[in-house]
Amino acid sequence: MKLTWALLVVCATAVCWHSAATAAQSNIKLELPAIETSQYHRPYVAVWVENAQQQPVKLIALWVEKPDWLKDLRRFWRKIGRSNTALVDAVSGATQKPGSYTLQWDAKDDSGAALSAGRYTLFVEAAREQGGRSLVKHEFNLPAQGAVIDIAAEGELGAVKATIR
Amino acid sequence: MIKTAAVLLSTLLVSSSISAHTLWLVPSHYVLSKHDSWVSVDASAANMTFVPDKGIGLTSLKLYLPDGKVQDVTSVYQGKRKSMADVQLAGDGTYKLEMANPLRFFTSYELNGERKRLMANKQERTAQLPAGATKVETTQMRSRNFAYITVNSPTDTVVKLQGAGLEISSNLHPADVVAEESLELVFNLDGKPRAGVKGVLSYEGELYRNDAGRVEFETGADGRFSFTPQTAGRYLVEASYAAETASTLADKVRESVTYTFEVALP
Numbered sequence: 001m002k003l004t005w006a007l008l009v010v011c012a013t014a015v016c017w018h019s020a021a022t023a024a025q026s027n028i029k030l031e032l033p034a035i036e037t038s039q040y041h042r043p044y045v046a047v048w049v050e051n052a053q054q055q056p057v058k059l060i061a062l063w064v065e066k067p068d069w070l071k072d073l074r075r076f077w078r079k080i081g082r083s084n085t086a087l088v089d090a091v092s093g094a095t096q097k098p099g100s101y102t103l104q105w106d107a108k109d110d111s112g113a114a115l116s117a118g119r120y121t122l123f124v125e126a127a128r129e130q131g132g133r134s135l136v137k138h139e140f141n142l143p144a145q146g147a148v149i150d151i152a153a154e155g156e157l158g159a160v161k162a163t164i165r
Numbered sequence: 166m167i168k169t170a171a172v173l174l175s176t177l178l179v180s181s182s183i184s185a186h187t188l189w190l191v192p193s194h195y196v197l198s199k200h201d202s203w204v205s206v207d208a209s210a211a212n213m214t215f216v217p218d219k220g221i222g223l224t225s226l227k228l229y230l231p232d233g234k235v236q237d238v239t240s241v242y243q244g245k246r247k248s249m250a251d252v253q254l255a256g257d258g259t260y261k262l263e264m265a266n267p268l269r270f271f272t273s274y275e276l277n278g279e280r281k282r283l284m285a286n287k288q289e290r291t292a293q294l295p296a297g298a299t300k301v302e303t304t305q306m307r308s309r310n311f312a313y314i315t316v317n318s319p320t321d322t323v324v325k326l327q328g329a330g331l332e333i334s335s336n337l338h339p340a341d342v343v344a345e346e347s348l349e350l351v352f353n354l355d356g357k358p359r360a361g362v363k364g365v366l367s368y369e370g371e372l373y374r375n376d377a378g379r380v381e382f383e384t385g386a387d388g389r390f391s392f393t394p395q396t397a398g399r400y401l402v403e404a405s406y407a408a409e410t411a412s413t414l415a416d417k418v419r420e421s422v423t424y425t426f427e428v429a430l431p
Contacts, residue, residue: 071198074430078341081198083318133430 024165026105026144028060030124031158034098041129042095043156044069046076047103052119056080057109062092072127075135100158107142107165115142122149122164126156140164186210187403187423188221190262190312195399195427196340197316202254204314206238206262209247214367214377214401217247225265226250229323231258238262258320259340263311268330270305270415274298286414305415307331310423315340328356331406331420343429344397351388352404354420358388364404366392368428394428401425 032043047061056079064070070088071077081088087110108114119141127133134155140147144164151160193205208226211218223241230236240251254260270286276298285293287303294301307330313323319340326332336349352362366380382390394400405421412418 067199068202069198071196077196077198078343078429082196082315082340085317135431 026107026162026164028103028105028122028149028160028162029100030103030160031100031153032096032098032126033153033156033158035128035131035156037131039130041131042097043126043128043131044073044095045124045126046073046080047122047124048076048080049105049115050079050121050123051115054079054121057115057120058105059084059087059091059110060105061103062088063095064092065095069127069129072129072133073125074127074133075123076125107144117142122160122162124151124157124160128156132156136160138162186212186218187214187401188264188308188310189215189401189403189423189425190226190264190310191215191399191425192262192312192314195312195314196429197254197314200254200256200316202316204252204254206250206252206312207247208250208264208310213371215369215399216372220244220246220248223248223250223264227263227265228252229261229263231256231260231320231322233322254314254316257317259313259315259323259338261311261313261323263309265309265311266307268305268307270303272301272303274302275300287412287416288414302417303415304417304419305410305412306419306421308421312425313339326353326356330355331359331362331404331422332356333402333404333422333424339426342394342426343431344394345431347391347393348428349389349391350402352384352390352406353388354406358384358386359406360384360386360388361408362388362404362406364390364402366390366400366402368394368396368400369398397428397430399425399427 028047045063048056049058051057059080070081119139121137121139123137125135132155134157136151136154136157138149138151140149147164149162149164153159188210191207207217208221208223209217209219210221220243222243226238226241228236228238238250238252242249271282272285272290273280273282274294276295283293290303319338324338326334332353334351334353342348351358353359362384364382367377371377380392384390401423403423407419409416410418
């Protein structure tokens with residue numbers, strides 16, 4: 001709900017409309033696998049980018065419900081969640097059911113500034129109540145010019161495929 | 166009654182021998198992401214790491230709040246195998262749970278071939294020692310058992326050295342210890358890195374593996390013990406320092422600490 005609202009605001013502003021129209025967007029496609037179990041809860045998921053110093057620069061998506069379990073996204077919690085409440089509030093949206101999802105990223109950081117050239121890492125972390133936890137990552141360079149990231153499915157996460165522009 | 170006294174004595178003397186029961190505090194959570202969360206703390210004196218053996222009195226258990234203020238912990242239960250305490254953590258920051266015995270003085274002596282001891286320092290002992298006491302020696306003892314819990318953003322106030330007795334500092338905040346990354350613990354006596362601190366590192370699950378995987382260490386001049394935990398989980402460091410002293414109150418000093426912490430998944 002929150003996510004939808006945020007998107008509406010973003011699309012309504014002329015500046016963002018302009019940048020969306022001119023700047024190429026990176027596509028990050030991720031899958032949440034259907035998991036057969038007696039007690040299925042939707043996973044908490046975080047997608048973010050860290051720089052070469054392992055500092056987070058951009059939180060792309062965060063699908064969560066209650067604050068109690070945010071800490072179970074262990075790396076996300078250490079790197080972003082525990083100290084940047086404002087960002088968590090701004091980005092977080094509802095948890096999602098199994099399926100395929102495509103996220104967009106404009107290669108800018110959390111404050112909207114373009115990221116400098118260099119080495120970065122895309123992280124996707126998922127943790128499910130009464131289930132497992134998966135963390136996958138892949139390095140890429142900026143400017144990327146269409147670099148393709150392909151991460152095999154693992155545990156709580158299906159395949160992650162991204163085209164970074 | 167005699168048994169109780171013996172147990173008490175053995176916990177008091179825990180620092181003197183690594184093989185004696187080790188007293189530890191293990192909070193149900195080391196990291197939390199919600200205000201006003203409750204944490205249940207297990208405390209026991211045991212040989213095997215985190216396998217409870219003997220419940221202990223928790224009257225001296227304290228909770229240090231992120232701003233440095235201290236609270237008594239009153240919601241406690243002493244069981245046969247372990248004791249438990251409940252604490253509620255209101256706001257953000259790093260908390261310290263500590264059960265500390267303040268400085269105590271024991272004077273031991275021999276009388277008619279029998280070892281005896283009394284609770285007195287060097288100045289007090291003169292009046293209390295029976296005539297004919299030999300091999301008189303006074304030991305100054307202090308012990309601390311502690312653990313940190315962090316709610317949301319970590320803070321440093323309760324992690325800082327106080328400068329008295331044996332304390333541990335580190336290159337990492339307790340909430341930042343991660344498997345496969347090097348952790349450096351520095352053992353300080355009265356605020357300065359200390360050589361000759363002896364200790365043992367262990368981690369949970371000893372009951373379910375043949376090789377306990379304990380690491381024994383002794384600090385050099387930099388007071389340092391470094392290691393890289395290979396697996397995530399709960400760890401225990403027990404350490405003690407013993408030396409002769411030239412103080413007016415004691416002939417020997419003995420300091421001991423136990424510290425439990427969580428190693429997070431990378």
